[in-house]
Amino acid sequence: xxxxxxxxxxxxxxxxxxxxxxxKENGLLSWLLTGDHKRIxxxxxxxxxxxxxxxxxxxxxxxLELLTPQSDLMATDTYNKVFTMHGVVMIxxxxxxxxxxxxxxxxxxxxxxxxDLALPKVNLLSWYLYIIGGILVLVTMITGGVDTGWTFxxxxxxxxxxxxxxxxxxxxxxxxFSSIFTGLNFIVTIHKMRAPGMTWFRLPLFVWAHxxxxxxxxxxxxxxxxxxxxxxxxxxxxxxxxDPAKGGDPLLFQHLFWFYSHPAxxxxxxxxxxxxxxxxxxxxxxxxxxxxxxxxxxxxxxVFGFFVWAHHMFIxxxxxxxxxxxxLLTMLVAVPSAIKIFNWTFTLYKGSxxxxxPMLYAFGFVGLFTIGGLTGxxxxxxxxxxxxxxxxxxxxxxxxxxxxGMLMAFLSxxxxxxxxxxxxxxxxxxxxxxxxxxxxxxxxxxFPQFIxxxxxxxxxxxxxxxxxxxxxxxxTAGATILGVGYLLPVLYLTWSLKYGxxxxxxxxxxxxxxxxxxxxxxxxxxxxxxxxxxxxYDYEWLEKQNQIQQKEVASVG
Amino acid sequence: xxxNKEHALHIVGPRIYVIVxxxxxxxxxxxxxxxxxxxxxLNPIIALGIACSKATLVVLFFMHVKYATKLTKLTIFAGxxxxxxxxxxxxxxxxxxxxxxx
Amino acid sequence: MSDxxxxxxxxxxxxxxxxxxxxxxxxxxxxxQADASNFAMWLFLLTEVMFxxxxxxxxxxxxxxxxxxxxxxxxxxSIPLGGFxxxxxxxSSFTMAMGVWCAETKRKSGLVLCLILTFILGLGFLGIKAxxxxxxxxxxxxxxxHYSLNSFLDPDSDAAAKAAGDKPLPLDVARxxxxxxxxxxxxxxxxxxxxxxxIGILGFMIFRASAGAYTGGHITFVxxxxxxxxxxxxxxxxxxxxxxxxxxx
Numbered sequence: 055x056x057x058x059x060x061x062x063x064x065x066x067x068x069x070x071x072x073x074x075x076x077x078k079e080n081g082l083l084s085w086l087l088t089g090d091h092k093r094i095x096x097x098x099x100x101x102x103x104x105x106x107x108x109x110x111x112x113x114x115x116x117x118l119e120l121l122t123p124q125s126d127l128m129a130t131d132t133y134n135k136v137f138t139m140h141g142v143v144m145i146x147x148x149x150x151x152x153x154x155x156x157x158x159x160x161x162x163x164x165x166x167x168x169x170d171l172a173l174p175k176v177n178l179l180s181w182y183l184y185i186i187g188g189i190l191v192l193v194t195m196i197t198g199g200v201d202t203g204w205t206f207x208x209x210x211x212x213x214x215x216x217x218x219x220x221x222x223x224x225x226x227x228x229x230x231f232s233s234i235f236t237g238l239n240f241i242v243t244i245h246k247m248r249a250p251g252m253t254w255f256r257l258p259l260f261v262w263a264h265x266x267x268x269x270x271x272x273x274x275x276x277x278x279x280x281x282x283x284x285x286x287x288x289x290x291x292x293x294x295x296x297d298p299a300k301g302g303d304p305l306l307f308q309h310l311f312w313f314y315s316h317p318a319x320x321x322x323x324x325x326x327x328x329x330x331x332x333x334x335x336x337x338x339x340x341x342x343x344x345x346x347x348x349x350x351x352x353x354x355x356x357v358f359g360f361f362v363w364a365h366h367m368f369i370x371x372x373x374x375x376x377x378x379x380x381x382l383l384t385m386l387v388a389v390p391s392a393i394k395i396f397n398w399t400f401t402l403y404k405g406s407x408x409x410x411x412p413m414l415y416a417f418g419f420v421g422l423f424t425i426g427g428l429t430g431x432x433x434x435x436x437x438x439x440x441x442x443x444x445x446x447x448x449x450x451x452x453x454x455x456x457x458x459g460m461l462m463a464f465l466s467x468x469x470x471x472x473x474x475x476x477x478x479x480x481x482x483x484x485x486x487x488x489x490x491x492x493x494x495x496x497x498x499x500x501f502p503q504f505i506x507x508x509x510x511x512x513x514x515x516x517x518x519x520x521x522x523x524x525x526x527x528x529x530t531a532g533a534t535i536l537g538v539g540y541l542l543p544v545l546y547l548t549w550s551l552k553y554g555x556x557x558x559x560x561x562x563x564x565x566x567x568x569x570x571x572x573x574x575x576x577x578x579x580x581x582x583x584x585x586x587x588x589x590x591y592d593y594e595w596l597e598k599q600n601q602i603q604q605k606e607v608a609s610v611g
Numbered sequence: 612x613x614x615n616k617e618h619a620l621h622i623v624g625p626r627i628y629v630i631v632x633x634x635x636x637x638x639x640x641x642x643x644x645x646x647x648x649x650x651x652x653l654n655p656i657i658a659l660g661i662a663c664s665k666a667t668l669v670v671l672f673f674m675h676v677k678y679a680t681k682l683t684k685l686t687i688f689a690g691x692x693x694x695x696x697x698x699x700x701x702x703x704x705x706x707x708x709x710x711x712x713x
Numbered sequence: 714m715s716d717x718x719x720x721x722x723x724x725x726x727x728x729x730x731x732x733x734x735x736x737x738x739x740x741x742x743x744x745x746q747a748d749a750s751n752f753a754m755w756l757f758l759l760t761e762v763m764f765x766x767x768x769x770x771x772x773x774x775x776x777x778x779x780x781x782x783x784x785x786x787x788x789x790x791s792i793p794l795g796g797f798x799x800x801x802x803x804x805s806s807f808t809m810a811m812g813v814w815c816a817e818t819k820r821k822s823g824l825v826l827c828l829i830l831t832f833i834l835g836l837g838f839l840g841i842k843a844x845x846x847x848x849x850x851x852x853x854x855x856x857x858x859h860y861s862l863n864s865f866l867d868p869d870s871d872a873a874a875k876a877a878g879d880k881p882l883p884l885d886v887a888r889x890x891x892x893x894x895x896x897x898x899x900x901x902x903x904x905x906x907x908x909x910x911x912i913g914i915l916g917f918m919i920f921r922a923s924a925g926a927y928t929g930g931h932i933t934f935v936x937x938x939x940x941x942x943x944x945x946x947x948x949x950x951x952x953x954x955x956x957x958x959x960x961x962x
Contacts, residue, residue, distance in 0.1 A: 168739065169739040171739075172739075172749045172750075172753065173749075173753060174737075176753075238760075239753075242752050242753045243749075245682065246748055247739075247745070269689075272756055272760055273689070273690065273693050274763070275760070276763040276764035276766075276767075277763050277764070277766065280764050280766075280767030281767060284767070284768075284899065287895070291856065291858070293857055293891075293895035293898075293899070294856055294891050294895050295775075295895050295899075300891050301775075301778075301782075301892050302775075302892060303705075303774070305704075306770075309770075310770070313697060313701075361696060361700065372704045372708075373704050373705075373710065374707075374712060375703070375704075375707035375710065376704040622814065622818065623814065628807060628810045628814070635806075635807075639953075642953075642958060643958065645958075646958035646959075646960065646962070647961045654960065658954040658955075661954070662950050662954050669946060669950070673806055673807075673809075673810040674939070674944075682752065683751075683752070686756065686759065687755070689759070690758075690759035690762045691762070693763065694763060694769075697766050697767070698766065698769065698770050698773060702774060702777070705774050705777065706777070
């Protein structure tokens with residue numbers, strides 16, 4: 055790893071620009087009442103990091119319990135609460151907002167050449183709704199938690215538990231609106247606020263990915279909302295829509311719940327895929343192979359993603375014909391994801407590859423998401439799903455795509471855009487170490503779980519047959535390593551805020567509009583409104599710009 | 612400095628509104644009358660058909676969609692399409708349960 | 714520190730503020746702003762379509778499963794009241810559309826009148842809804858609150874069932890009427906909640922309209938609220954036949 059593309063200004067004379075979005079105004083209120091999409095992104099970044107570590111602590115408790123075959127660390131009811139809250143926090147308070155609310159908020163306006171999102175006040179409202187939802191989840195945890203699993207499966211959640219289903223439901227309902235408003239804002243912005251010359255097919259693929267995810271947010275989340283409303287009515291008044299004794303069908307809840315929650319997984323992964331497109335292009339110095347295919351595949355994932363939800367319900371009592379149809383459709387939805395992997399791979403082919411930290415995470419993503427995605431095909435095939443569902447195979451599958459995939463993409467993006475957001479570089483060596491530690495820790499944690507699942511260990515159980523212990527111990531050991539890998543960035547990124555090298559405008563020599571302005575950016579993003587006159591990922595254009603700049607400096611100096 | 616392009620070009624006037632209003636009232640009366648007549652399987656079809664027509668009138672004229680951009684029309688279509696997908700695909704499970712095992 | 718001249722010559726922002734007060738600075742002009750907020754409103758309405766969509770899905774499933782129970786249960790609803798309510802709501806849509814026209818043509822007093830009429834019609838709708846609901850409460854047709862099957866087991870004891878000529882239902886079928894009423898209250902309740910919110914906003918708009926806020930060329934708020942109000946009307950256009958007119962023959 056000797057080559058690097060990092061191009062920093064002369065550190066002895068470089069300074070953080072005096073006028074930027076961070077220095078513009080001071081004081082708590084200027085942050086809490088801001089309309090600046092960049093400040094809101096930072097607010098989100100801090101909040102989701104906080105909730106990530108709460109979810110992570112809960113994961114630690116799960117892995118601790120599973121060190122031994124007996125349910126001896128905590129009561130089984132408590133264990134149920136722990137994995138439920140882990141799911142709720144990680145999905146609704148971390149994964150769903152992760153890239154969109156931080157990197158999306160920060161960079162979509164900049165990437166399209168706009169001054170802000172279309173609806174800044176709605177953006178701020180989004181954050182407040184997120185915080186209220188998050189606080190409600192914390193209150194729920196403190197007042198006894200909920201133990202139904204994050205999926206609130208009926209009739210367990212309606213008739214057989216007396217834990218805080220309602221408050222968790224309310225928290226998710228509110229957080230859902232946060233998500234809806236973010237997606238709505240993005241769609242309007244991308245349609246209506248592109249700079250002159252910024253046609254749809256000159257947009258960075260990061261923007262396409264967020265556009266697709268936003269469609270899912272806007273159209274899918276309301277169905278979750280109504281599912282929660284009906285769940286609440288069922289629990290409180292006992293209206294009977296999900297109660298077999300009154301003629302209702304518990305599966306109806308599951309249909310409505312999964313109608314959102316399947317697209318939700320695409321809401322979570324698509325923005326990460328957008329990050330990977332940017333990072334792989336930059337660190338192989340090549341335009342993304344098959345731009346149009348990648349752009350359209352993002353939208354295809356969004357569209358097809360709406361038609362496969364019942365593959366989460368194969369064993370729940372849906373009709374055999376429904377199983378057949380949904381299984382076939384699930385095969386279809388894998389195709390656009392695979393197209394992306396092919397295109398990223400071909401982007402790398404004959405590129406000038408360097409291994410800075412964002413690229414390490416991107417490589418991790420490509421490998422681990424491929425494994426996770428392929429195991430999804432086993433689960434989408436109804437025959438094998440009957441054996442594998444509700445086992446650790448499922449747990450491993452979704453952790454591979456979400457943690458090995460999405461979380462790595464998030465870290466990749468944070469590192470990639472850290473210099474732009476803060477004006478400072480993170481320390482490269484320790485961050486590369488953290489990336490490798492994360493990759494190793496991840497595989498140790500979750501690969502054994504595929505084996506456990508195939509051997510039949512059920513999920514959501516605090517105890518298991520003793521012959522599964524060795525693999526569980528491996529998994530917990532891996533989780534410890536993984537924890538270190540996640541802790542390191544918090545430490546060195548915070549360190550870099552004061553001591554990191556000054557980054558300058560474009561340390562990666564990347565082609566996006568956001569890299570053609572100062573780091574950290576001005577509040578209004580650009581001093582003069584850009585006009586887009588070149589294609590996306592146009593490294594020749596960048597080279598020309600650099601030559602023009604050098605001539606200017608030479609002629610002045 | 613003009614307002615939204617649509618308004619500069621297409622201000623929908625009271626005449627159209629009155630006509631649509633009358634049609635909506637007529638539709639309401641018709642659908643009430645039809646529910647008292649036994650038309651077998653046609654009853655729900657007619658009821659939904661009248662409701663859809665009334666809704667279409669409201670969307671096209673009261674909500675100005677007839678004069679709106681392609682984007683607005685596409686947006687509405689996307690929402691309707693997904694709503695229909697939700698209803699039909701969920702219903703397909705329920706209806707096919709009665710068909711038995713294979 | 715100025716921008717990298719890598720960006721091709723851009724349009725220099727005018728430092729002077731020669732634009733309407735209501736133009737937000739991240740937009741180029743009022744056209745873009747109005748366009749964007751109109752599109753945003755439509756997207757919000759899409760979320761409402763999917764929200765109510767879940768309820769309609771539930772309704773269609775259970776109507777399919779429990780048709781006889783749904784028929785009998787629907788006979789408990791009053792067509793005169795429901796029909797009159799439909800009339801009120803359609804008229805309020807008409808007055809709202811006229812209100813938007815008044816705003817577009819800068820007719821301030823016309824706008825205020827139309828908004829007030831819409832407001833009153835909306836209140837009227839809610840008033841009749843309240844009457845209908847209290848009737849249900851009296852007859853113990855509210856699921857979860859001492860729900861009573863008497864009207865369906867013994868239709869002669871109930872005026873509405875008798876008038877519709879209902880036959881007594883077997884016990885297991887009669888039980889399913891509770892599902893009908895669950896959906897009735899969920900759907901009309903959710904609809905009424907949206908109307909209450911709309912009426913609240915209408916109240917606010919009447920004040921602002923009297924001050925001339927919407928007749929100076931900036932009609933976005935009225936226009937977008939109009940979209941919301943028409944949408945709520947459309948929901949009722951479907952609720953009325955589905956809940957009240959299942960089968961009256």
